[in-house]
Amino acid sequence: xxxxxHLPSPLSSEIEEAGEARLAAEEQRPASRWSTIWEHILRLxxxxxxxxxxxxxxxxxxxxxxIWVMARFYLKGNVESAQQSVLAAPLPSPTPTVQIPAFKxxxxxVSSGIPRLARLDTYVPSRPRFExxxxxxxxxxxxxxxxxxxxLKPQSILWGNFETLAxxxxxxxxxxxxxxxxxxxVLYRWHEGDSLLKVAEFYGVTPETIIDWPGNHxxxxxxxxxxxxxxxxxxxVFVPGGKRDFISWSAPxxxxxxxxxxxxxxxxxCGTQVDGYIGNGSFVWPTTExxxxxxxxxxxxxxxxxxxxxxxxxxxxxxDSGVVVYSGWNENGYGYVVVIDHGNGWQTLYAHLxxxxxxxxxxxxxxxxxxxxxxxxxxxxxxxxxxxxxxxGVRVNPWSFLQ
Numbered sequence: 001x002x003x004x005x006h007l008p009s010p011l012s013s014e015i016e017e018a019g020e021a022r023l024a025a026e027e028q029r030p031a032s033r034w035s036t037i038w039e040h041i042l043r044l045x046x047x048x049x050x051x052x053x054x055x056x057x058x059x060x061x062x063x064x065x066x067i068w069v070m071a072r073f074y075l076k077g078n079v080e081s082a083q084q085s086v087l088a089a090p091l092p093s094p095t096p097t098v099q100i101p102a103f104k105x106x107x108x109x110v111s112s113g114i115p116r117l118a119r120l121d122t123y124v125p126s127r128p129r130f131e132x133x134x135x136x137x138x139x140x141x142x143x144x145x146x147x148x149x150x151x152l153k154p155q156s157i158l159w160g161n162f163e164t165l166a167x168x169x170x171x172x173x174x175x176x177x178x179x180x181x182x183x184x185x186v187l188y189r190w191h192e193g194d195s196l197l198k199v200a201e202f203y204g205v206t207p208e209t210i211i212d213w214p215g216n217h218x219x220x221x222x223x224x225x226x227x228x229x230x231x232x233x234x235x236x237v238f239v240p241g242g243k244r245d246f247i248s249w250s251a252p253x254x255x256x257x258x259x260x261x262x263x264x265x266x267x268x269x270c271g272t273q274v275d276g277y278i279g280n281g282s283f284v285w286p287t288t289e290x291x292x293x294x295x296x297x298x299x300x301x302x303x304x305x306x307x308x309x310x311x312x313x314x315x316x317x318x319x320d321s322g323v324v325v326y327s328g329w330n331e332n333g334y335g336y337v338v339v340i341d342h343g344n345g346w347q348t349l350y351a352h353l354x355x356x357x358x359x360x361x362x363x364x365x366x367x368x369x370x371x372x373x374x375x376x377x378x379x380x381x382x383x384x385x386x387x388x389x390x391x392x393g394v395r396v397n398p399w400s401f402l403q
């Protein structure tokens with residue numbers, strides 16, 4: 001390399017001289033006023049706050065500017081245009097009077113009607129029933145269950161089938177045909193010499209209630225004198241809404257002073273006057289089980305006791321101390337029965353027994369075994385029918401007294 005290569009070229013010298021001149025000019029230029037203020041703010045540590053405040057002020061200013069522009073140009077133009085359109089709209093013309101032509105019947109053929117589509121889910125509303133139907137008793141049926149199935153009260157099942165059930169729910173048997181009334185009421189078989197006035201009064205309704213019921217098919221014009229109406233004897237007459245007292249098939253209160261009054265209920269009556277133990281007024285459970293197997297205490301079905309479950313041969317206990325005033329067979333469907341008079345205004349009854357261990361006149365203490373559980377009489381299975389009765393003849397709910 002020659003020494004000439006280390007010498008500065010004329011172009012490099014000019015560039016260096018221009019840069020030095022520019023730096024000297026910038027050093028001699030006085031500092032801007034705003035730059036000085038900003039540097040002072042930064043030295044105080046308020047730079048970030050100043051930036052946020054400035055940004056907020058600028059944003060508010062822009063929003064106000066947009067609002068002013070819209071109010072000044074856009075909204076004002078729309079209002080003026082709407083006002084001009086309203087003023088320019090033509091006034092409505094008066095409604096012309098049209099004369100209605102005379103009505104002419106029009107014959108429409110069936111084929112021109114609106115076609116209807118068949119619906120598979122068509123709903124057919126239930127219609128009131130006026131006629132009496134029949135029902136065959138199935139296994140497991142009770143008076144309560146049958147009544148619920150047909151929307152009736154339990155007593156209507158008994159009142160509609162007195163000739164079959166005799167007001168006794170225990171007479172219900174599988175295969176039995178029952179009358180099912182259309183609504184709650186009473187079914188009455190007409191007898192020779194009956195008065196429609198008396199029959200209606202007995203069941204608590206008016207004669208018109210019976211006459212107007214469509215299912216009775218009675219013609220008021222042909223009945224004649226209502227005290228001796230022209231109704232064929234043997235005709236079943238439905239009394240809608242009618243009511244009556246049940247005919248009791250249970251034993252009456254049998255006092256130890258006169259037990260022979262119960263002889264009409266069967267050979268188990270006691271024919272001698274007896275005296276003996278007095279009860280304490282409390283009642284213990286009369287058998288080993290404590291759950292139902294059949295009917296509960298239900299005056300609405302003429303069932304005035306409870307049917308306690310168990311097996312044939314289970315022991316039957318005296319619920320309280322007293323004297324036996326009935327011991328033996330009962331003709332009203334109870335089978336073998338024991339009745340104890342407790343000498344304090346109460347008596348208890350134990351029915352459907354398979355065996356009896358306490359005879360007439362025997363004094364028994366509370367808890368003594370007086371018999372064995374069975375299914376005699378009108379019974380569909382082993383159980384104990386148990387009743388508690390006061391000397392006034394009122395049968396109370398055993399659930400309220402047993403301990």
